[in-house]
Amino acid sequence: MKKLVILIACIFILSISCRIGNSVSDEEIQETVVAGIEQTQEVEEKEVSNTQVSIAATEEAVSLDDGWICFVDGSDIWVMRTDGSQLKNITNTEDIKEIDPRWSWDGTRIVYTDLQDRLYIINRNGTGRELILDNVAAKQPSWSPDGSDIVYAQWKMRDDKLFVSLKILDLENGTDDRIFENGGYAVISPVMSPDGRFIAFFSNGINVLSMDNMEESIILESDPDYMPGMLSWSNDGKKIAFSAMHGVEYGAEAWAEYADIYTIDADGGNLQNLTNNAPPSSEKLEPGQNVFGMAFNPSWTNSGRIVYYSNQADVGPIFRPHIMNGDGSTPQLLVDQEVEYMDYIAETQ
Numbered sequence: 001m002k003k004l005v006i007l008i009a010c011i012f013i014l015s016i017s018c019r020i021g022n023s024v025s026d027e028e029i030q031e032t033v034v035a036g037i038e039q040t041q042e043v044e045e046k047e048v049s050n051t052q053v054s055i056a057a058t059e060e061a062v063s064l065d066d067g068w069i070c071f072v073d074g075s076d077i078w079v080m081r082t083d084g085s086q087l088k089n090i091t092n093t094e095d096i097k098e099i100d101p102r103w104s105w106d107g108t109r110i111v112y113t114d115l116q117d118r119l120y121i122i123n124r125n126g127t128g129r130e131l132i133l134d135n136v137a138a139k140q141p142s143w144s145p146d147g148s149d150i151v152y153a154q155w156k157m158r159d160d161k162l163f164v165s166l167k168i169l170d171l172e173n174g175t176d177d178r179i180f181e182n183g184g185y186a187v188i189s190p191v192m193s194p195d196g197r198f199i200a201f202f203s204n205g206i207n208v209l210s211m212d213n214m215e216e217s218i219i220l221e222s223d224p225d226y227m228p229g230m231l232s233w234s235n236d237g238k239k240i241a242f243s244a245m246h247g248v249e250y251g252a253e254a255w256a257e258y259a260d261i262y263t264i265d266a267d268g269g270n271l272q273n274l275t276n277n278a279p280p281s282s283e284k285l286e287p288g289q290n291v292f293g294m295a296f297n298p299s300w301t302n303s304g305r306i307v308y309y310s311n312q313a314d315v316g317p318i319f320r321p322h323i324m325n326g327d328g329s330t331p332q333l334l335v336d337q338e339v340e341y342m343d344y345i346a347e348t349q
Contacts, residue, residue: 065346067082067107067344067346068124069342070101070110072339072340072342073339075094076091076098084335084337088126090126091126092126096115098112098113101343102143103343103345105143105145105194108124109147136176138152138153139152139155140230142191142192145195148172149168153165164185166178166179166201166209167179179199185203190231194236198210200233201231204218204221205220205221205222218268219240228262229297230296233266234300235300237266239263241262241263241298242261242263243295245257257292260275260278260295272327293311295308295310295322296319297341297343301344301346306324307321309321310322321334321335321339
């Protein structure tokens with residue numbers, strides 16, 4: 001989790017500086033991103049125990065929306081059912097640090113990247129692992145609803161300048177097309193709508209790109225106090241859930257480290273904070289003692305509930321899967337399993 005916060009912080013600083021009009025040179029942009037990547041790679045990988053992982057599911061929560069969870073533990077991608085059963089390491093690649101796994105819409109395959117920004121797909125049972133793109137600076141990939149395409153962000157240096165793009169890879173014919181480029185802003189967490197007609201992503205706010213005419217709209221403007229992370233469409237395409245880190249404009253030594261899950265209508269209305277993890281205004285913030293409630297990576301269930309990972313059960317650095325109603329009520333622990341870079345998919349879509 002520490003490495004994720006380091007990289008997000010660098011992205012925050014880059015995006016906010018450009019957005020609020022500060023003068024940022026190409027060299028400063030490059031140095032900021034490269035520093036974040038280097039610090040991310042320097043974070044020591046967590047050792048994975050060979051002993052059996054203890055799973056204790058909250059039966060009431062699990063029975064409402066069965067499905068699958070993929071996540072990172074140590075350097076590998078793991079999967080399990082929402083009741084904690086069928087836990088399996090599906091990659092077993094100690095020499096490669098894998099991140100950002102994302103389920104296909106039918107729950108049979110996973111796309112992910114590694115710290116070298118290569119792009120892979122693998123079957124849920126661990127078979128069919130395939131490196132599909134190498135040396136492409138791929139980040140935060142996701143699937144088209146029919147499973148034929150991968151949409152991903154690309155951060156690539158070209159002529160000593162950083163170019164950030166949104167790309168679509170056709171898995172059948174291998175075409176890898178750039179469909180959007182936004183100079184000076186990051187592109188984060190692109191994800192297609194359930195009907196495949198739109199792509200939502202974060203850049204200078206929450207952006208929605210029409211696949212019909214390639215027109216872009218911004219449904220939520222950037223805020224210097226927070227920056228959205230992973231996005232997820234509701235199954236009916238009417239809402240988008242996202243996570244957001246707060247307080248980054250004040251610097252890593254001063255911010256209150258907390259993160260919330262939000263929802264917003266697909267047209268930009270009805271923004272709601274579902275977790276409200278902000279500490280009391282009277283809370284004294286000190287480096288190393290300023291970590292509060294944090295919630296990340298929301299995904300929607302078939303009944304409109306939201307699965308996410310959080311440290312709410314015991315405020316601190318350990319994150320576990322949780323579930324709550326679509327309005328933020330009745331949050332509860334889903335599985336007593338430590339996770340990172342988590343994604344959930346319902347049993348059937």
